Amino acid sequence: MTSSDNSWNDRTKLVHSGARRSQYGEVAESIYLTQGFVYPSAEAAEQRFVELGQDEFIYARYGNPTVAAFEDRIAALEGAEAAFATASGMAAVNGALFSMLKAGDHIVSSRALFGSCLYIVEALLPRFGVEVTFVDGTDLDAWRDAVRDDTKLVFFETMSNPTLEVIDVAAVAEIAHAKGALVVADNVFATPVLMRAMTLGVDVVIYSATKHIDGQGRCLGGVVLGSEDFIRGTLEPYLKHTGGALSPFNAWVLLNGMTTLDLRVRAQATSAAQLADSLAEHPAVQRVIYPGRADHPQHAVSARQMQNGGTMLALELADKEAAFRFLNASNIAVISNNLGDARSILTHPTTTTHQRLSEETRLELGITPGLVRFSVGLEDVADLTADLLAALDQA
Ligand SMILES: *Cc1c(COP(=O)(O)O)cnc(C)c1O
Numbered sequence: 001m002t003s004s005d006n007s008w009n010d011r012t013k014l015v016h017s018g019a020r021r022s023q024y025g026e027v028a029e030s031i032y033l034t035q036g037f038v039y040p041s042a043e044a045a046e047q048r049f050v051e052l053g054q055d056e057f058i059y060a061r062y063g064n065p066t067v068a069a070f071e072d073r074i075a076a077l078e079g080a081e082a083a084f085a086t087a088s089g090m091a092a093v094n095g096a097l098f099s100m101l102k103a104g105d106h107i108v109s110s111r112a113l114f115g116s117c118l119y120i121v122e123a124l125l126p127r128f129g130v131e132v133t134f135v136d137g138t139d140l141d142a143w144r145d146a147v148r149d150d151t152k153l154v155f156f157e158t159m160s161n162p163t164l165e166v167i168d169v170a171a172v173a174e175i176a177h178a179k180g181a182l183v184v185a186d187n188v189f190a191t192p193v194l195m196r197a198m199t200l201g202v203d204v205v206i207y208s209a210t211k212h213i214d215g216q217g218r219c220l221g222g223v224v225l226g227s228e229d230f231i232r233g234t235l236e237p238y239l240k241h242t243g244g245a246l247s248p249f250n251a252w253v254l255l256n257g258m259t260t261l262d263l264r265v266r267a268q269a270t271s272a273a274q275l276a277d278s279l280a281e282h283p284a285v286q287r288v289i290y291p292g293r294a295d296h297p298q299h300a301v302s303a304r305q306m307q308n309g310g311t312m313l314a315l316e317l318a319d320k321e322a323a324f325r326f327l328n329a330s331n332i333a334v335i336s337n338n339l340g341d342a343r344s345i346l347t348h349p350t351t352t353t354h355q356r357l358s359e360e361t362r363l364e365l366g367i368t369p370g371l372v373r374f375s376v377g378l379e380d381v382a383d384l385t386a387d388l389l390a391a392l393d394q395a
């Protein structure tokens with residue numbers, strides 16, 4: 001039996017939706033750590049290959065009960081007709097784009113992308129004959145100029161990594177839809193808790209579940225959400241034959257992550273707003289980038305489409321040396337490159353996540369040598385504030 005009720009509010013969905021109880025009536029979700037399924041008869045096997053019934057499975061690359069529970073839970077939260085879970089966020093991005101595109105297609109993409117997303121759009125798609133036009137995602141005129149009658153889809157991160165540029169999702173969706181183009185968005189930074197991308201016009205929503213959905217830095221995972229037609233008709237055939245399936249064990253970890261997702265993201269965002277203001281006062285900080293602050297260039301857009309400013313912020317210090325001194329001096333935040341974790345995480349994008357880019361591209365994207373990305377964790381905010389202000393004294 002599958003539990004779900006579309007009238008439930010978010011927190012109830014996050015705890016119960018998608019759960020499947022076996023005949024034992026277990027409280028916690030079972031992990032169906034199985035690659036395949038036994039059929040009661042040869043006739044039943046034949047029938048299942050002809051048409052898969054509700055909650056029937058053939059092979060874990062195609063689907064698995066624990067993975068299905070995760071898919072149903074995230075689809076219930078997002079308000080999507082269907083979802084397909086993947087081995088990582090990048091398998092989700094790759095699947096969403098490659099399942100839909102073919103040689104000769106044209107797409108428009110925001111330039112401010114996560115490094116691996118940029119690699120797919122800038123290096124891989126053109127190799128297969130897809131024409132890509134890049135725009136500054138915050139410039140609506142640029143989108144208007146770039147989207148053509150034959151544009152197949154537009155792609156962007158709703159909030160960019162690491163400079164936290166916010167895209168006006170509803171406005172870009174309107175421009176794309178007017179030309180018949182689909183809207184595909186990576187909503188990782190905004191999270192499914194704080195932004196409902198589909199209500200703003202996004203057709204296909206992508207998450208790296210590795211980030212806030214797990215939220216405890218344990219495993220990789222991803223998911224693509226969309227219409228029943230798109231997920232079952234376009235994405236699923238591509239993913240089930242190319243092998244980007246999510247492990248049932250990881251699906252179970254993510255299911256449990258989801259039970260606390262709403263609480264964690266809201267607590268992290270409350271701390272982030274407070275820290276953004278406290279750290280902005282420190283003389284070593286040239287600029288704080290936080291969409292929840294009035295001085296953020298897209299503050300109004302962010303306030304319109306997100307419930308608050310989110311869990312991520314960025315600090316601009318004088319130079320690389322100052323940034324390194326700051327990272328090394330914090331006793332609470334760890335130096336790493338995950339985000340959305342219970343642990344606060346400091347990242348120096350220039351030398352790590354965005355090292356591969358040319359200096360010119362980095363600067364164009366606002367990734368200066370003094371920029372520090374800060375994923376705000378669940379620690380006590382007074383402890384974090386004291387620790388980071390002291391670390392800034394060392395910068
Ligand atoms: C991390 C991340 C991804 C990739 O997710 P993985 O789970 O690491 O594969 C994609 N997009 C954004 C915005 C991310 O932060």
